[in-house]
Amino acid sequence: MLTNLEHLGLAVHDLDAATALYTTLLGQAPYKKEHVASEGVDTVFFQVGGAKLELLAGTTPDSAITKYLSKKPEGIHHVAFEVDDIRAEMTRLRAAGFVVLNEEPKRGADNKLVCFIHPKSAAGVLVELCQSISAPDHE
Numbered sequence: 814m815l816t817n818l819e820h821l822g823l824a825v826h827d828l829d830a831a832t833a834l835y836t837t838l839l840g841q842a843p844y845k846k847e848h849v850a851s852e853g854v855d856t857v858f859f860q861v862g863g864a865k866l867e868l869l870a871g872t873t874p875d876s877a878i879t880k881y882l883s884k885k886p887e888g889i890h891h892v893a894f895e896v897d898d899i900r901a902e903m904t905r906l907r908a909a910g911f912v913v914l915n916e917e918p919k920r921g922a923d924n925k926l927v928c929f930i931h932p933k934s935a936a937g938v939l940v941e942l943c944q945s946i947s948a949p950d951h952e
């Protein structure tokens with residue numbers, strides 16, 4: 814079961830400019846900036862009530878964000894949901910016919926194990942599942 818809206822991921826060209834804009838818009842500074850080499854992204858996280866905003870800029874030509882922004886405008890790139898057991902959810906959703914893009918969950922940003930569901934099987938939305946790495950079966 815997906816238990817919580819974990820974050821909205823926004824694809825941006827200029828991370829510093831977008832960070833300054835959202836710092837003003839939200840009235841608060843980000844709590845984290847993190848490079849995720851495996852995804853070729855730099856990320857900035859804001860905590861907004863119970864949810865988070867993740868700003869993402871591509872750092873390599875083959876980054877999913879770089880490719881996305883070569884075809885689409887800046888904006889909401891993905892929606893991330895929290896799960897208690899990402900492997901069980903991957904199995905459940907594959908059985909339900911969703912295209913899970915990762916064989917195994919991978920290390921994402923913000924101390925999470927993550928995987929992605931293809932937008933074509935999720936009504937046009939790229940969905941990310943996130944399990945906190947501090948969760949019981951990862952202690």
Ligand SMILES: CC[C@H](C(=O)O)C(=O)SCCNC(=O)CCNC(=O)[C@H](O)C(C)(C)COP(=O)(O)OP(=O)(O)OC[C@H]1O[C@@H](n2cnc3c(N)ncnc32)[C@H](O)[C@@H]1OP(=O)(O)O
Nearest residue numbers: 822849852877878890891914921922927929932937938939
């Ligand atoms: C992990 C760090 C961090 C975290 O929170 O922990 C992140 O969130 S990292 C985020 C960046 N990483 C990813 O997005 C990985 C998963 N994404 C992918 O594997 C690809 O981007 C994929 C498969 C979604 C699309 O790649 P592809 O090369 O197939 O791109 P196309 O342009 O050919 O797209 C095919 C088809 O899908 C539509 N599309 C692509 N991206 C999105 C999107 N973000 N939201 C909605 N739809 C999307 C695209 O328009 C094409 O549709 P079509 O009708 O054929 O035009």
Ligand SMILES: [Co+2]
Nearest residue numbers: 822867893941
């Ligand atoms: Co994300």
